[in-house]
Amino acid sequence: MTELTHETTTIRSAARRLLEASATGTPSDPVRDLIGATDIRAAYAVQQEVNAARMATGARVVGRKIGLTSKAVQEQLGxxxxDLGVLFADMEYDAAVPVPLDRLLQPRVEAEIAFVLGADLDEGDLDLDQVTDAVHHAVAAIEICDSRIADWDIRFSxxxxxxxxxxxxVLGRERVPLERFVPRDTxxxxxxxxxxxxxxxxADCLxxxxxxxxxxxxxxxxxxxPLRAGQVVLSGALGPMRPAAPGAQxxxxxxxxxxxxxTFAEVSR
Structure with a gap:
């Protein structure tokens, strides 16, 4: 019981560190000093704690993102x-309007394929055919990555x-069913x-x-x-990430x- 209580306290401390960074706009120290650099279970527990705090204030989940799909980045982080994260409704930006920087700390961008699901993926073997059939359409996407950890000093946890x-x-406008698009060959x-x-x-994405x-x-x-119909999935970077400075296109x-x-807004916080 003592160990469980200690672990719970540690997870909550890590979550508070990240939530404070978001609230203040000041990047924090890494959380690996609290939960270790490679403890997957603890890291997802912190993520769920942080996301639960967001949902408690009304944030709505609209999808998921996949990260670390590049072998080079995986090797870099050991x-x-x-890994996976959650997409909230207020994280989607309109391509026609400059991306504001007041909610971003250290933005970087990646080009990705987004899949919009037409069916739940909660039952069955979830083999490749089932997963493919669940995709309603694909669309070009730009993921705006951000880190609440100072200087992107991150490890896996x-x-x-x-x-x-x-x-x-940000999602593109052209919606393409998989009957007309082969993701691996793009x-x-x-x-x-x-x-x-x-x-x-x-092919560079896993x-x-x-x-x-x-x-x-x-x-x-x-x-x-589990993934649900209607959700957006950012499937992972197709190439190297780039930093996004104020005013960048x-x-x-x-x-x-x-x-x-x-484009990104000219004036940062």
Whole structure:
């Protein structure tokens, strides 16, 4: 009982650290000093504590994101699997309006394929055919990653606890059913003002973005929060992440899904 009480206290302390960073706009120290660098169970427990606090204030879940789909990033953080986070309604931004910076601390951007589900993924074997059939359509997306940890000084437990470093997302307008689009074969190019282009393919996302979706469906169900019809899933980066400075313009092209552009507001907090 003492050990359980200590663990619960530690998880709540880590959650409070991240919530305070969000509330004050001041990035925090890493939480791995509290929960360890590789404790997956504790890290997801912190994430659930933080997200529960958000939902208690009215935040509404609209989907999930998959992170760490790149083998290079997994090796950097010393892990051999992706992670997942929750997308809330107030995290979606309109491409026609500059992305405000008042709710972001250290934004970075990734180009991704988003899947919008047409069926629940809570029963059955969740094999690849079942998962594929559950997709209503795919759409180009820009994920706005963010970290409540100062200087992005993260290890696996830090990013998992911090809602997989989720900050926001923007969806394109072209909705494409999988009958007309093969995610694995797509080619992506992303340019951000003043930086080298980011490029990649669908195969760079765990070998196939649909395999990433399958991993998410099984893991989310194991965590007691299965994927539901209507939810948006950000399936993971197709190329390297880039920082997003105030005033930056981001232009993304994903073959088969079209193009998507956003700008960031000129003035930060």
């Amino acid at each position: 892990v051999d699997q992706p 830090d990013t998992v606890a911090d809602n997989a470093s989720a900050g926001g997302f 080619v992506m190019t992303m340019t951000v003002t003043g930086q080298a282009a980011s490029a990649g393919t669908g 070998g196939d973005p649909l395999l990433a979706l399958q991993w998410l469906a099984r893991t989310a169900r194991d965590l007691g929060e 981001v232009d993304v092209t994903i073959t088969g899904l079209g193009s998507l552009s956003i």
